[in-house]
Amino acid sequence: MSRLADKIQDVFNEPGCATNQVKSEKQRKKGCSKPLQPGGAAGGCAFDGAKIALQPIVDVAHLVHGPIACEGSSWDNRGVKSSGSKLYRTGFTTDMSENDVVFGGEKRLFRSIREIIAKYDPPAVFVYQTCVPAMMGDDIVAVCKVAAEKFGKPCIPIIAPGFVGPKNLGNKLAGEAMLDYVIGTQEPEVTTPYDINIIGEYNVAGELWQVKPPLDELGIRILSCLSGDARYHEVAQSHRARAAMMVCSTAMINVARKMEERYGIPYFEGSFYGISDTSESLRQIARLLIARGADPELMDRVEALIAREEAKAWAAIKAYTPRLEGKKVLLITGGVKSWSVVLALQEAGLTIVGTSVKKSTKEDKERLKEMSPDVHLIDDLRPREMYKMLKEAQADIMLSGGRSQFVALKARMPWMDINQERSYAYCGYVGIVEMVRQIDKALSNPIWDQVRSAPPWEEVTWEARADAANAADAAQSAAAAMPAARVA
């Protein structure tokens, strides 16, 4: 366990993280997440985070060492897509019984690895540690080592049991496992000066494939994505890339930075959400590749592509402006993930009336105020208040994750999913247009008038009640003002 504790300290100590750089030594040790509040916590555990980060590696057998709770209710429940093997969608678990709890689960784990290799022959088995065996002291590193030697197959221990922390920590610990056991263990057959890694992109709903065509057109090869639609060998060979783009900054910054340290692969933090961010990311990729020996004419081709695609995308979005002009959006995400999404929404005529800033930095908040002076910055929006806000129609549509979906729908408000369970892809130049199209589709659906209508036999609707209450208030204040007027 001390090994894990060191690992966690190491991850907390991330020098690549801007927030971390300004912290004191003591603050840094405490880590990046607030302590969880019993009875008031929401969100996944470290194991969940590790699984989210690695499961998109599609040809690997992902084996969860623990009781049925950890895999039984969560397997095959994410919308990440594969262009080949479907093995990542198979749920493997040691499903520890009472017997294993008494006598230890290592033997069952070893036999499970053997069964998986015999039946499914994957290029590697990833073994995820969970709370129960961690507490019992099952040494999955040792089991993986023995199994790898015995079966001649990489068996990779992913040590992120749920109780060590939240999802975000699990993302990073998963990245550490890749650094320790996978990256750099194989050599690619060929390399080109145009090879890149994309780190922290999971190919939710096929989003990676929205940005692949422009990269293909530019002759830029994704040597490895960590981990969307990835193959084991691609991750193992990723140390030969010339440059890297880090997509989801909080998730795997440790991987990007350590790959720069170990293999000299420069990285930048970018996003494929929104038009300007997509363009900026393409320029950055080109810049880094050129700095490492790619032909500088690449930049001209990038600029030409950007000019063409931006014009197309803006034109497509502009077409929605007459329909979306003045519509108010409540944007609830973990933090403002992408400024260019806000830009694109504004271009389409939408106004951001409120956004959650729980995970945003001070600069984020200031920038947001600048862009949209009337915006409500919401720190900890409880469902009840969200419901009230929507019901009082301070917004026309809510964009959020699935968790708050029913708050919006029950208030009879249009809602659109922008989190990881979403079924539409919103990346790159085509994705942002798709997002605007989906917003339009949600807003213009004819059900809204119908679902808000009161049944014919109902005498008082909630709108009428609200109007009446407002009228009563107004009448009361008018009455209060009246005597004064008379005296005058």
Next chain:
Amino acid sequence: MAKIVTQTKSCTVNPLRMSQPLGAALAFMGLRNAMPLLHGSQGCTSFGLVLFVRHFRESIPMQTTAMSEVATVLGGFENVEQAIVNIVGRTKPDVIGICTTGVTEIKGDDLDGFIKVVRGNHPELANVALVPVSTPDFKGAFEDGFAATVAKIVDVLVEGPAPGAARDPAKLNVLAGSHLTPGDIDELRDIIEAFGLVPTFLPDISGSLDGHLPDDFTPTTHGGVSVAEVAAMGRAGHTLALGEQMRKAAAALEAKAGVPFTLLQRLTGLAASDELVATLAKISGRPVPQKYRRQRSQLVDAMLDGHFYFGGKQIAIGAEPDMLLNIGGWLADMGCSVAAAVTTTNSPALAQVPSDEVLIGDLEDLETRAEDCDLLVTHSHGRQASERLGVPLFRVGIPMFDRLGAAHQVAVGYRGTRDLIFAIGNLFIANIKEPDVDAWRSAAVDPDQVDAPATAH
């Protein structure tokens, strides 16, 4: 008599089973203004939350004691106490249902003892019911957790009858197993009320998880049976226990308050529906209403129309014991043969499943056994096997995340059975292979292909 076999392989592949705490949480969600609280790492709750949200397409109340590694090792009393205080402060529930998980069971956290201390420390919580239940996720399954919870709710919340107090013969307790949907419970309520009886369902997920628009947003369950209604169950004239899993709770209710019970293992099919209706006629002393005589007649007609398509079909079912017995038994009644039966946990119900063998296993086992079957019956996770085998899938149970209306799938009583014949019969019809000359040539080899009237087009 089916032989019950336990899988001996080490690695579970494509789990059918879910853990006890989730079954427990669902049972608590059938109480009004309730908050289920899982005593474990926050992931235990978060996985369950996502599962139920996707199944019911509803906000789901569920909290966690958010055990860290250190707290787990030292013991979780403080986390449980803080969680209860915070939940009461934030959401004002009438009842908190506290379920253990794997880690806190291993540590040996004694929830009953914890709650005694919490009660002592916090007199201000006196009007909040606290129901602890032991649900380690390294043994048993969803159904076991659900059953244990209902028994514990009876134990903690039902009041013994006051001496000399009269029973109300019109009041009927209904202990509803985890195989029943909100739609099933609504249907049963209609049937029971038609006999002039006043049912109290425990748990009653038809009020809380049936997908309706509440007047205000509450973070706890908005609907379900109230703590006061549960307390009064001891004064009812009779208890109906639905599903073998409810036997323990029914026996607890009988022991505590002297309410006699009738256990109905199945509710789908003609004979099962007859038994339900006859039981209600007997309890109420009333004749069977005209409406149900008519529905019975419609069901008989549906059986006559449908039997062509069901007869001789090979079915592979993966479901929890009570669901397996109910659906498997009914399919056998319709002339199907249950060629493969896989379940999650042991139960006295299993011996009666009309199959040579019932395997306690996973969906990989079901897939291997379903190769030559005509229909796969299991929850949504059967979708991959269905695709690979080219065998149609009929979804039953939890989770059902890739179809609408999971809460309103009704399979009980005459009308429920009639509609189920249509739903599954139509799946068979949609999959009829049109005979052509080659089919007739090979008919001698594979006679199954041409024995149903070809009305698919």
